[in-house]
Structures are given as C-alpha cells and as structure tokens.
Amino acid sequence: MSVLKIRRIPIALRLFLTVLLTALVISTVSLWVLHWNMQRNFTKYVADVEMQKLDHVIHNLAGVYGVYHDWGNAIQAQILQIEGQAGPEDYDRLSRWWLRRQYDIALQQRYFEEHTLMNVAPTLAEPDPQKRQASQEELKWLEMNLPSEYRPFEGLKFPLSAQQNTTRVNQGSAQNPRPNQPQSDGKKQFISMPDRLGLSSRLALYDAKRQFVVGEPAEGQMSYRPILMNNQVVGYLGLKPVLDQDDALSINFFSEQKRYLLLIYGLSFIASLLVAWLLATYFKKPIQRLLHGTRELTKGNYQYQVKVNRNDELGDLSTELNQLAVILDQHETSRRQWVADTSHELKTPLAVLQAQIEAMQDGIRKATPEHLDAMMRQVSSLKKLTQDLADLAQAEAMQLKFYLAPINPWQVIEQEVENFRPKFEQAELSVRLEGEAVPLKLDIDRFKQIMVNLIANSIRYTEAGGQVHIHSEQTATEWSVYVDDSPFGLTDEQLARLGERFYRVDDSRTRSTGGTGLGLALSAKIAQAMGGQLSFAHSPLGGLRCKLTFPIPTKQ
Structure with a gap:
C-alpha cells in the first residue's frame, strides 16, 4: 500500500502535465512545420519575386522566337552574324553564353528607358546644369551603342580567343557604362552590364514542352515564367533559387529565423506553464473540498x-x-x-x-x-x-413476496367490511358502500392486508355515532377506493405525518385498542410495491380520507 501511495499522481498534477505537454507538442509541431515550410517554399517565393524583374528579357525572347520559330535556329543564326573565322570552341562558348547576353541586352535597354524617362523632367532629375549635360551626353552615347536582342553579339569578332573577355569586352558599370575611349570604326561597342543580383548565372531556357535548351540547368527547384507569342506558350524562362540550404547566405538566413522561432517557442513554453498551473489550481481547490466533504460523510x-x-x-x-x-x-x-x-x-x-x-x-x-x-x-x-x-x-428492502393474479378488488372490500360488521356495531358506527367492480392484477392477501388496516384505522379513530363511507372511482387508466370517516379530525401537521412508523394521532386511544402505529406505513409500502399509491387528505365527513389507487391493466 505504501508503494502505491508514493507512486500515485494527483489529478491536479495530471491536469497540469497534460495541458503543459499538449501546449508544448502543439507549439513544437507548429514551429517545426513553419520552419520546414519556410525552408521549402521561401526560396521559391524569392525566385518568383526575382522572376518579376525578367519581364523585359521574356519580351525580347518572345520577339526572337517570332523571327526564327525555333530556339535552336535562333541561337545558331545569331551566332553566325559574327564576322571572322571561329575558333574550335567558339560556337560552344557562345551557345552557353547566348542567354546571358540576352539578359545583358535587356538590362541595358531597361537602363536606357529608365534614365530617358528621368530626363523628361531634367530639373527634377539633376538640378546641376553641368551634371545634367554630362548625363544627356552619356544617354546619347548609350543610345548609339544600344544593342538589339536580334543581334546580341554585335561588336564581337572571331576568333574569341583574341579578345580579353567574352563577357566584358569594354569595362563599364551601371552608373557609368560609357568606356574611356570612343569607337573609331563607327560600329557599336560591345557593352556588358554588371549583374548585381546574379540572375544571369541562374537562368535557363526551356522549350514549350519544358525541355532544356540553353543556360544553367538545375536539378532541384526551379521557378518558371512562360514565354508567350500570340497568347501561345512557346517556351519557359527558368530561374534557379538563389537561397539554397547549403549556401552561406541561406544558412545565415535560416539561422536567424531559427533564433526567432526558438524565442517564440520559449515564450510559448512559459505561457503554457502559467496557463497549466492556473488551470490545475482552478480545479484542484474544489476537488480538495469535495474530498474533504466525503471524508466527513464517511466519519x-x-x-x-x-x-x-x-x-x-x-x-x-x-x-x-x-x-x-x-x-x-x-x-x-x-x-x-x-x-x-x-x-x-x-x-x-x-x-x-x-x-x-x-x-x-x-x-x-x-x-x-x-x-x-x-x-x-x-x-x-x-x-x-x-x-x-x-x-x-x-x-422497504423490496423483498416482500407478491403473487399477482386477476382479482375483483371491490368484492374483496365488501367481504372485509362484512367481517368488520360486528366491530362497526360495537363502535356504534354506520358504514356505507358505493362502488363498482373492475379487474385488477394484485396480490389478494396483500390487498386484504391494506384494506384491513384502513378499515381498522377508521374504526379506531372515529367517535361513536359517526360514519364510514367507502366508495370507488374509476378513470380510463386508474381505479381508486376512498375510505372516509367522520371526526376525530386531523390537523395539517398530523396529516403530513401519517404513514410514518410508530406515529399515532392519539397514543393512549391506540394502545387501548391494540394499534402498533405501523399499519398505515406498512400499507403505503405494500401499495407502492404493487404499483399503487396510498395518500391521505381531509375527509368531507370531517375526519380522515384514505385514497388507495392502482393502475388499470391495458388490454393486450
């Protein structure tokens, strides 16, 4: 027993642990799902945002496809526009570089368009006249050398190995794309724009069936934007997500997010601890009071x-x-x-x-x-x-034995009244019977016992010269018999106590006539056991009315 008492866990502690652990499990699962979903979908979200910056590239590629109607033909035809004798690896290098070059061209075109719009209101863009003049000259020079998506390699010559850098022939920047030395032969200069977002190294071109054409293929996630021509998909521009789980940038980003998630988890734990403690206390106090109450009842x-x-x-x-x-x-x-x-x-x-x-x-x-x-x-x-x-x-223990059988209760009452006739005469009482027969299913001996007690009670408590009226009443579902007598009458308090064990209205009179004070109580219990009811009220004759009611059996 001592071992069981030591190991018993109180209900308040169980409730506290249940609420706490439930809150922790929910918080853990929620935060883990959030972190997992962020690692899985946030990189795609970033790529989708970056894809919005490629609208100009997609527009240019749609125009190129509209001329050649095939991606392979378009790339080959634009490479063949270059003058000179190609080296052994020049075609392969330019094929791999073609999509990057289209991206550079789109950057230059967008740069030119944005700065042209800014110069529409020069006083707003640059209030200094000298600087505004230099900017206008730069735009004129940029317009002269603005490349076309249909001639992406303009300014290059074969062989490529004779040039310093295929991707940066003339050094420039987004702020100052103009080279130091002007072109003397009248041809457009080859300019490469700086790619701050690194999009060009993550681009890939796919045909309408999403078959890889050119660019940087990716084995994992890839964001796609369709290339449309006349509302028909002719290809897809793909972008590899910049955030990779193995990248240092991604590791730093997710580490920062993990710190915030751990902070939220810690706050959730403290809040769960407080709520669980308050809830356990809220239930513990009334349970202890109920336990103390049951112990007092046990004592x-x-x-x-x-x-x-x-x-x-x-x-x-x-x-x-x-x-x-x-x-x-x-x-x-x-x-x-x-x-x-x-x-x-x-x-x-x-x-x-x-x-x-x-x-x-x-x-x-x-x-x-x-x-x-x-x-x-x-x-x-x-x-x-x-x-x-x-x-x-x-x-009272529901252990009385009953032998129920169909009987005529009124016939039994008539017989018992006849048996009591000498006592009625001895007590100088008149008795009147008015009733009708009805078949009931009762124990005849127990029913006789009830009627004997009721009749004897009336004889015992009715004054000489009085009367006893026994009559029946019947409804569709019940049959009742009334035993009315004349005074002695009863007060309301005495009437309320009738049926209690050993209760006598007139103790000395009852003892002289041999009463035990148990007859009415026993009769009420017997009637209840047989499905009936015995009740008491004031009689119209001035004495006591006893009403015995039984249900009428339904016909099968």
Missing part, C-alpha cells in the same frame, strides 16, 4: 456542507453531495427514531407480561383463565408488532 458527520460556488459539473457534484448529506442525516435520524420507537413499543407489552408472571411467581395472582387471557393478549400484541416490523422491513 458520520452528515451535517457537513461542501461550499463550491461554481456553475459547472463540480458545482453540480457539490450540490448533489450536500443533498446526499441531508438525506443521510434524515436517514440516520429516522434510524435512531426507529430504534427508539421499536424498543419503546416492545418494552410496554414485555413489561406487562413480566409484571404478570412475577405476580404469579410471588403468589399474588393465580393462573386463572382471565389472567392467562390477558397475558395472551400481550403475546398477540407482541406477535403482531414483530410481524408488522418484519413486513415493513421487507417492504
């Missing part, structure tokens, strides 16, 4: 009341527990009264018998038939009392 303190002011199941439980305490207190009071009454009822006839026997032993009385008859009446009273006690105990 026999039935007047103890649990105070739990809650509008939930625990509040309902406390109300039911308090009601149980009231019922137990009533039962205990009734039990004590039962024992006291029983001992009192048994003590009187036993004392009389003892006195009579002692008188005979001392020679004061002789064992005459009269004295023996008086002793026999006391024995009969004891026998009736013990039999009534036994029957009442069995009735």
Whole structure:
C-alpha cells in the first residue's frame, strides 16, 4: 500500500502535465512545420519575386522566337552574324553564353528607358546644369551603342580567343557604362552590364514542352515564367533559387529565423506553464473540498456542507453531495427514531407480561383463565408488532413476496367490511358502500392486508355515532377506493405525518385498542410495491380520507 501511495499522481498534477505537454507538442509541431515550410517554399517565393524583374528579357525572347520559330535556329543564326573565322570552341562558348547576353541586352535597354524617362523632367532629375549635360551626353552615347536582342553579339569578332573577355569586352558599370575611349570604326561597342543580383548565372531556357535548351540547368527547384507569342506558350524562362540550404547566405538566413522561432517557442513554453498551473489550481481547490466533504460523510458527520460556488459539473457534484448529506442525516435520524420507537413499543407489552408472571411467581395472582387471557393478549400484541416490523422491513428492502393474479378488488372490500360488521356495531358506527367492480392484477392477501388496516384505522379513530363511507372511482387508466370517516379530525401537521412508523394521532386511544402505529406505513409500502399509491387528505365527513389507487391493466 505504501508503494502505491508514493507512486500515485494527483489529478491536479495530471491536469497540469497534460495541458503543459499538449501546449508544448502543439507549439513544437507548429514551429517545426513553419520552419520546414519556410525552408521549402521561401526560396521559391524569392525566385518568383526575382522572376518579376525578367519581364523585359521574356519580351525580347518572345520577339526572337517570332523571327526564327525555333530556339535552336535562333541561337545558331545569331551566332553566325559574327564576322571572322571561329575558333574550335567558339560556337560552344557562345551557345552557353547566348542567354546571358540576352539578359545583358535587356538590362541595358531597361537602363536606357529608365534614365530617358528621368530626363523628361531634367530639373527634377539633376538640378546641376553641368551634371545634367554630362548625363544627356552619356544617354546619347548609350543610345548609339544600344544593342538589339536580334543581334546580341554585335561588336564581337572571331576568333574569341583574341579578345580579353567574352563577357566584358569594354569595362563599364551601371552608373557609368560609357568606356574611356570612343569607337573609331563607327560600329557599336560591345557593352556588358554588371549583374548585381546574379540572375544571369541562374537562368535557363526551356522549350514549350519544358525541355532544356540553353543556360544553367538545375536539378532541384526551379521557378518558371512562360514565354508567350500570340497568347501561345512557346517556351519557359527558368530561374534557379538563389537561397539554397547549403549556401552561406541561406544558412545565415535560416539561422536567424531559427533564433526567432526558438524565442517564440520559449515564450510559448512559459505561457503554457502559467496557463497549466492556473488551470490545475482552478480545479484542484474544489476537488480538495469535495474530498474533504466525503471524508466527513464517511466519519458520520452528515451535517457537513461542501461550499463550491461554481456553475459547472463540480458545482453540480457539490450540490448533489450536500443533498446526499441531508438525506443521510434524515436517514440516520429516522434510524435512531426507529430504534427508539421499536424498543419503546416492545418494552410496554414485555413489561406487562413480566409484571404478570412475577405476580404469579410471588403468589399474588393465580393462573386463572382471565389472567392467562390477558397475558395472551400481550403475546398477540407482541406477535403482531414483530410481524408488522418484519413486513415493513421487507417492504422497504423490496423483498416482500407478491403473487399477482386477476382479482375483483371491490368484492374483496365488501367481504372485509362484512367481517368488520360486528366491530362497526360495537363502535356504534354506520358504514356505507358505493362502488363498482373492475379487474385488477394484485396480490389478494396483500390487498386484504391494506384494506384491513384502513378499515381498522377508521374504526379506531372515529367517535361513536359517526360514519364510514367507502366508495370507488374509476378513470380510463386508474381505479381508486376512498375510505372516509367522520371526526376525530386531523390537523395539517398530523396529516403530513401519517404513514410514518410508530406515529399515532392519539397514543393512549391506540394502545387501548391494540394499534402498533405501523399499519398505515406498512400499507403505503405494500401499495407502492404493487404499483399503487396510498395518500391521505381531509375527509368531507370531517375526519380522515384514505385514497388507495392502482393502475388499470391495458388490454393486450
């Protein structure tokens, strides 16, 4: 037992751990899914944002495809525009470089368009006249050397190995694309724009069936933008995401996000800890009060009341527990009264018998038939009392045996009234019967027992010259018999106590007539056990009305 007590986990602790662990599991799973989803989809989101910067490239590629109607033919034809004798690897190098060159051309064209729009309002773009003049000259020079997407390699000559750098023939920058020395032969200069976002190294061209054509292929994720011509897809421009899980930039980015997620997780843990503790405390206090209340009931303190002011199941439980305490207190009071009454009822006839026997032993009385008859009446009273006690105990324990059979209850009443005729005459009472027969399914002996008690009670408590009226009443579902008598009448308080064990309205009168005070209580229990009901009210004749009701069996 000691081991079980040590290992027992209180319900408040269980509730605390359950709420805490549930909150932690939900937070852990949510943050892990968020982190996983960010690693999986955020790089694609960044690539989609970058793809929006490639609208000019896509527009140019659509125009190129409209001229050649095939990507391979377009690349080959534009390479053949270069003058001179190609080296062994020049065609391969230019094929790999063709898409990057288209990107450079789109950058230059967009750069020119943006700065041209800025010079529409020169005072707003550059208030200094000298600087504005230099900017205008630069735009004129850029316009003269502005490349075309249809001649991407203009300014190059074969062989490429004779030039310094295929991708940067003339050094320039986005801020100053103009070279230091002008071109003297009248041809456009080859200018390469700086790629700050590094998009050109991640571009790839695919045909309409998403078959790789040229560029930088990617085995993993790829963002695609369709290339449309006359509302028909002729190819796709693909962009490899810049954020890769193995890149230093990506590692730093996701490390920073992980720190924020861990901070959120820590705050969630603290909040869950606080909420779980408050919730456990909220339930622990009323449970402890209920536990203390049950312990008081176990000790026999039935007047103890649990105070739990809650509008939930625990509040309902406390109300039911308090009601149980009231019922137990009533039962205990009734039990004590039962024992006291029983001992009192048994003590009187036993004392009389003892006195009579002692008188005979001392020679004061002789064992005459009269004295023996008086002793026999006391024995009969004891026998009736013990039999009534036994029957009442069995009735309350639902252990009385019944043998139900179809009977005519009114015929039984007529027979019992006839049996009591001498007593009615002796008590100078008139009796009147008015009723009709109805088939009921009852135990005839138990029904007789009830009627005997009711009739005897009327004879016992009705004054001489009074009357007893027995009549029946019937509805579609019930049959009732009324036993009305004339005064003695009862007060409302006396009427409310009828049916209690050992309760007598006139104790001295009942003892003189041999009553035990159990008849009405026993009759009520027997009637209830057979599916009926015995109730009491004031009689129209001025005395007591006893109403015995039974349900009428339905026809099968």
